[in-house]
Amino acid sequence: MQNQELIDHLFRTEFRKITAVICKLLGIEHIEIAEDIAGETFLSALETWPYKGLPPNPTAWLYAVAKNKAKNHITRKFLFADKVIPEITSSLFKEYEFDVEIDLSDKNIADSQLQMLFAICNPVISIEAQTGLALRILCGFGIDEIANAFLSNKETINKRLFRAKEKLRIEKVKIEFLPQAEISIRIDAVLTTLYLLFNEGYYSESQDAILRKDLCLEAMRLIYMLVENEQTNLPVVNSLLALMCFHASRFEARKNDKGEMILYDDQDETLWDQALIAKGAYYLNQASEGDAIPKYHIEASIAWWHTHKADTPEKWENILHLFNRLLAIDYSPIAALNRTYAVxxxxxxxxxxxxxxxxxxxxxxxxxxxxxxxxKEIDIPTAKQHFTQAFLLARTSADKLLIQQKINKLIKLLQLRKKRVLYLQLRADL
Amino acid sequence: MSNITQQLNFNKMDEFILFFRHEDGKKIASPEQMQIWMKQTMDWIGGIAAQNKFVGGNGLSFDDARIVKHNSVVTNGPFGEIKETIGGYIIVKAESADEAAEFAKGCPVLQGDGNSVEVRKLANGDGVH
Structure with a gap:
């Protein structure tokens, strides 16, 4: 691997770890300092490695530099405090200085990230801000990547994240392990954010295919983190992970080379990722061992049936039944439409x-x-009318293209039919 | 615009409760028959829920029931001198009793001869009750 590539790769995997650990140490009010320290650490790598060569263990090098920078920051703070408000706090800070241990062990990294996840996925900030901050702090995405993913611009995203951090500071949100009872309550907000993050990738209009997939994988990675921890390994978490596995299994099959959508019925199922489907089935099973909140569980069960391409009566009866149950607890227009298709x-x-x-x-x-x-099969002119209406309402070019193709097919059918009628009339005249 | 109008109309909607009245609650159905009814009921509810007009509902068990009368006289079960009983209910959103009655027409309970569905408007906060 070239230096630059290696640094990019490490940025993706290590930036978030360093940020989480330092932020956990300093408190959420210093989230920007944590980001800065992690950022400066990579800057040092970029400045040093090309000239002095790669260190034997690049990750350890990064951690050592990050630790030093964090210590320097804390010392500077101590000096400032010592000069400005010496009497009151110096003893406290001195103690702090000598005791400070920046723990970049695997365990503390995992714990810090998990606690950050709960701190960020907090209903005190908007859901857009939660997903944005999660991408920045927990996934190490750059501002321009986030802007690209949300089809927005850097300035808007920067403002949004800034306001969100302010809000977390004002609300004095703590980075801590929650008691079990509270986890069960707060987990909903966390899963909603991660579900949105996944959907953002799965249904994104962004042209950047790699970025889209990354969003999905990051959402899955964060959920996996919840599954790995005993306290947060709840049935509902397994349900959502199963759902994501089933959806993600169709990644390679749902777009063609030109990036155009391929509808489910037209997909080449040999491209479906069987390993992911098997994983999904495993988590769905895990989820059944308890009283899961049914919504994700029902959705995951529907997604499981969709991993069987063949149209059997059993499949659609089950899907219809599941949509009936889903709608009874959680209405959404898309579920209503899907139920009707199942009907x-x-x-x-x-x-x-x-x-x-x-x-x-x-x-x-x-x-x-x-x-x-x-x-379509009952009344072609009416079908064409509906597709035309759909075309007018569709907002993205990808959707418009798909609908146009459907209209073109119907026009061809109509022309064929006209010809046949003409032909029959001609024969009758003869 | 149409969206806003729809939304406003939606908020104006009333809630109606649909009681499933069974002519004879003592009739016992086979497990297979029960299963079919369950499915039909879920599908009926699904059709209402797909219009975002389902509020909630439940079946009522025929076992382990009591009737409490004036003077605290308690008898077992709803099936004393009257045979008719309530087997369940759902609550729907509708613009009128007529619309709610349209929903009721699809209720699988009505397949049973003599059964009926009673449609009543909920009196929450309409300023009258």
């Missing part, structure tokens, strides 16, 4: 059209795409 598979298109027309999601392009699909 078409179980009871036929006509029954599904009746259900679809009750949904009243007339500002949703998926709604009209679904209606188009359901009418």
């Amino acid at each position: 078409s598979k179980v009871r036929g298109n006509e029954a599904a059209i009746v259900e679809a027309e009750k949904l009243n999601l007339t500002d949703n392009h998926f709604y009209f795409t679904l209606l188009g699909e359901l009418y």
Whole structure:
């Protein structure tokens, strides 16, 4: 590996660890100092390694430099405090200085990151700020990468993160292990953030395919961290990890070389990652050993059925039943549309059209795409009308392209039919 | 705009409770039959929930029930002198009793001869009750 590549790689894996440990040591109010110390550590590597050669153990080198920088920072603070407010605090700081131990052991890194996760995924800041901060602090993403992932710009993201850190400071959010009872309450917010992070990658419009995948993998890594810790290894956490494994298993199959979406029915299932599917099944099993909050569990079960490509009555009966249960506890337009699709598979298109027309999601392009699909084999002009409506409502070029392809197919069918009618008329005239 | 109007209409909606009335609660169904009803009920609820109009609901067990009467007289079960009993309920959001009644029409309980669904508006905070 070249120096630059190695440093990039280490940045990805080590920046977040150093930041978490130092931030845990100094407190959330010094989160920026922790970031700065971690950043300066890598700057030192960039300045030193090309000239003096790679150290034998680059990670250990980084940790040593980070420790020194952190110690210097604390000493500087001590000197300042000593001169300005000597009487009151000097003894306290002196003690602090001699005792300070910057512990970059695996255990403390894991603990610090986990505690940071709970500190950041805190409802006192907005969900966008939570995901942004998680990407920055827990995943070591650069500001421009975050901006790219959220289809935003650097300035907006910088402002958002700055405000979020201010808020965490004002609210005096602690970086600490929570008691078990509190974990069960706070875990929801953490999982919501990680679920969003994953979806951001899975459904992102960003052109950067590697970045999109990275978002998903990072979300999975953070959930894996929760599974690894005895206190946070809850059924609901396993459910969400299972769900992500099943979705991620289709990564390679759902886009073509040009980055265009390939719909589920058209995917080459030999590209599905069987190892990830097996992992997902494992976590889904783990999740069943307890009274999990059903939402993620139901979603993961639906995703499991989707890892079987063949259309069996059993598959769709089960999926329909699961969507019924999901909707009864947690309505979302997308679940309503998916349920209706399942109805078409179980009871036929006509029954599904009746259900679809009750949904009243007339500002949703998926709604009209679904209606188009359901009418396709019954009434082509009506189907075309619905697809056209979907095209008008679709916001991204990827969606518009997919819908246009569907319209083109129908136009071809209509032309063929016209020709046939003409031909029959001609024969009748003869 | 249409979205906002929809949202406003949504907030204006009332809640209705749908009681499942069984003509004869003592009739015993086979486990297979129960299973089919369960599925049909879930599907019926799913259709309402897909419109974001399902609030909640539950089945009521026919076992281990009591009737408490005036003067604290307690009898076992709802099946004393009257055979009719309530087997469950759901609560839905609807713009009118008629819309709620439309939902009720799909209730699998109605497959049973003599069974009925009673639709009643919940009186939460309408300023009258």
